[in-house]
Amino acid sequence: MPQEFDFAQLIAAAGDAIVVSDPAGAILVWNPAAERIFGYSAEEALGQSLDLITPERQRQRHWDGYHKTMRTGQTRYGTQVLRVPALHKDGRPLSIAFTVALLHGADGAVTGIAAIIRDETARWNEERQMRRRLAELEAPVS
Template sequence: MDTSAIAAALLHSSADAIIATDRDGAVTFWNPGAVRIFGHSADEATGQSLDLIIPENLRARHWAGYRAVMRTGQSRYSSGDVLAVPALHKDGRRISLEFTIVPVKDAAGRITGLVSVLRDVTARFEEIRQLRRKAAAAAQ
């Protein structure tokens, strides 16, 4: 099978969000999955800061981690670990995400940005929260 066809199919899928950013955290690629999950069109998101989808109270922590990855090229979330975080939909509601990141490097091996693959796990997160509430209520 042609690997470029596989790559195109993944990048243009609406199942998961695939977002690429430059070294400064500005969006350079926003696939149909990102449109579905976050509600912003590709035109609205491209060129914008990731603050577009990061809750205000988490931005400082996010940017500290982002800068560390840009500086070191290392992140446990680029080697298979999944990060679970809240995010913002265009309409203002909070959603729950799980994601991984992949550093993008130039020909000289310098990091030029990141690609993130994100999945909306809001329904599962809410279901777990309700089950915990029921278990706590039953234990009382």
């Protein structure tokens, strides 16, 4: 017989952020890793729109994709990693990478989206510095 499994413990212990949102984009689950990455406590984030962590210039594109996924029940980001900018509570930009899982009700309709999110800001900044340095090294000498 399979052992009982505590999914709440898994979500709380995960090193990556786990953020679950409802069909309208309101945050339903916000684990301790999400608190660490984005700076908002669960009390501050729960019930709020995903706009909380989405830069204003990215919001239209985000919501277009979000609503299309809710309507069609399909996303390519279940297996492909999506890398996008995000916002920390203090206003500083973040670079995040994530995959999503669509959650379904008994009738098969999508009831929410779970995102597994990793902060890649340091790696992104390092790559940007390396690209800049490479461009300097490859620049013609005058």
